[in-house]
Amino acid sequence: MFFHIVLERNMQLHPRFFGRNLRENLVSKLMKDVEGTCSGRHGFVVAITGIESVGKGLIRDGTAFVTFPVKYQCVVFRPFKGEILEAVVTLVNKMGFFAEAGPVQIFVSKHLIPDDMEFQAGDMPNYTTSDGSVKIQKECEVRLKIIGTRVDATEIFCVGTIKDDFLGVINDPAAAA
C-alpha cells in the first residue's frame, strides 16, 4: 500500500556545496540518498514530493561537514498481509516462483499455486495447466495475494498465493508475442 508521509533526516553537507544553491544541493543529495531505500518501519521510499523544512545547520566537530535536519514529504510503499498486488514473475523453479512488484520481492511456493498447474522443467521452466491454457513463466504478470511478510530493518520480503479467486496470470507477453 502506498502512503504519503513526512519523514525527517539529518543531512550532512560538505562546505563546497554552500552558497547560492545550498538548498538545491541539499535536496538533490537527499533524493539520491533516500529514494529507493527501504526501512522496516515505513517500507520503500518511492519518491520525495516536497521539502517541509530545513533546520539550522550544525557544524560537526573535527570535520567541516554541516548537519541539516530536513523534513520532507515522500511516497512510501509498504506491503501488507492480505494485500493484492500485481507482480512480474522473475524466476520459476520446482519450489515455486519469485515475482517482483516494484521494489518488493514475492515468493509463491508450489502449494500456493493452483493444484491443476504442473511444473514443467526445461529451457523455460514454467507452471502450466493440464490443458495448456494458462502458463506461468518468467516475465509474465500475475495478480497475487500477500499472505506473509518478513520485515527486516532494511528489507521487506513477502510470501504470496495465487490460489484464490481472481488471482493468477493477468498478462503474458511471451504468449502474446
Place this chain on the structure above:
Amino acid sequence: MDNKGPVQKTVVLEPFIKLVRLLARAFYDDYTTKSDNQPRTARSDNRGIAVVVLDELTRKQWVREEDLAKELKLHAKQLRKIIRHFEEQNLIMRDHRKETAKGAKMYSVAVAATTGGRAEDKVKFHTHSYCCLNYPQIYDIVRYKLHRMKKKLKDELEDRNTVQEYGCPNCQRKYNALDALRLISMEDDAFHCENCNSELVVECNKLTSEEVADGDDNARKRRREKLRDMLQKMEVQIKPLMDQINRVKDLPVPDFGSLIAWEARAAIAARENGELNPNDPLRSQGGYGSTPMPFLGETKVEVNLGEGKEDVKSNGGDSSLKVLPPWMIKQGMNLTEEQRGEMRQEAKVDVGSSKLSDDKKSAMEGGDEKDLLKDEYFKAYYAALIQQQQELAQKQREEETGGEVGAPDNELASTSPNRQVGMKSKREEEEDVEWEEEAPPVAVGGNGNYKVDLNVEAEASGGEEEEEEDIDWEEG
C-alpha cells in the same frame, strides 16, 4: 432514572439459555481443571464440571461466587479456576468488590427481587466476587469460535494462507517460505540449507503432521481426505449449535448490565412490584423526603401522573410502561400534600383527579395479572365512591335549584368555583371526543363530586363572578 424495567420481562431468555447449554456441551465438556501431568484417577476426574457450572449460571443472573460454590458443592478455589477460564473466554462478566454491609444488602435485595428467594444473610466484610453470563458477548463468541474453526479447516484443506515450511534432512534445521530469497541457490532450482548446503524438503502442515510427507501426491491426497472428513464431522456435530444461533439471531439479547446497575434495577423492580421489602436499602435509609432517593421516587410519581392523564386521553397507547401501582401515587401525593401545607386544597384536587385517571387506567389494562386483585379492589372502591359522590351531587343540585342561586352561606357552592376552574382547564387539555364519551356522568356528577370532596376539606375561596358562571353553565 432509566425505567427499562427488569430485563426478563421484555427479552426472552430461553433461547439464549439453550445456546449456552449447547455451547457448554460442544466445547467445554472435556474441560478439566487438572493439569495434564497429574495422574487422573476415576475419582478426581472432573470432566464435565464446566458444563455444570455454565448450566447453573444460566439459572441465575448475577451471583456471588461463594454462593455458587455452595450450591454446586464445589470448592471455591476449584470454581474460581473454572470461572476464570470462562472469563478468559469472554463468556462471563465478573465483578469484585470489597463488601460492606450495605453492599451485601443490596445484593441480597436484588437476589430476592429476581429469584423470589432470599439470599444468605450473614455476610462477612470481605472482597466478594460476582459473576454473570454475558449473553451479548456469548452470542458473538460462539459465532466467532465456529467461524475460526471452519476457516482453519478450510484453509488447511485448500492449503490457503499457509506459509510453506521447509526442513533440512541433514541438520533438521527448519525454514519457511519467507527465507526463500536466501535459500535459493544459483546452481540448481532447489533450496539449500544455509548450514550444510543439502537440499531442503517440503514439510507438510500441522494438523496432520504424523507422516512427513515429501509432497508426493498420495500423501497429499490422503491428508486432504482426512481434512474433508474432519470438516464434515464438524459440520454435523455443530449443527444444533448453528441452528440455535440462527434462531437467536434476531432476538433481543438479554443484558443484565454491570453488577451495580443490575442491583439498582432489581431494587427498583422490587419496589414497583409493591413487595414491602424490609431489606430494601433505598427504603430503609430514612423517612420520605429526607433523602434524595425517595425524593427522586416522588418526582417520578408526578411525571407518571401526567403521563397517566395522557394515557387516558389517547385511550391506550402502550400503557404497560406507565403502569403505576395506586399505592405509590397515594404516597407521593400524600407527601406533596404534607410538603405544601398551605396548598392543601389543590393537592386534594390532584389526588382526586389522579385517582380518577388511575381508575380509568386500571380499567383499561385489566390484563395485568399481578395487580389484578388490587385492581378489582380499587375498582369496587372507586365505583362505590363515585356512586356516593354522585348521590351527594344529586342531592346538592336539588338543593341548589331549589334554594337561592349562588347562596353565599352554602359552603358547597362557594367552593365549587375552584373546582370549576380546575375542571375547565382540564377539559381544555383533553380532547373533546374523550369528554363526549365521559360527559354525562362526569360533567354533572364529577362536578358535584368535587364540591363534596372540597366540602369535606371545608376550605372556601373563590370569586362571585366565577360562581355565577358556574351556575350559568350548569343551567344552560
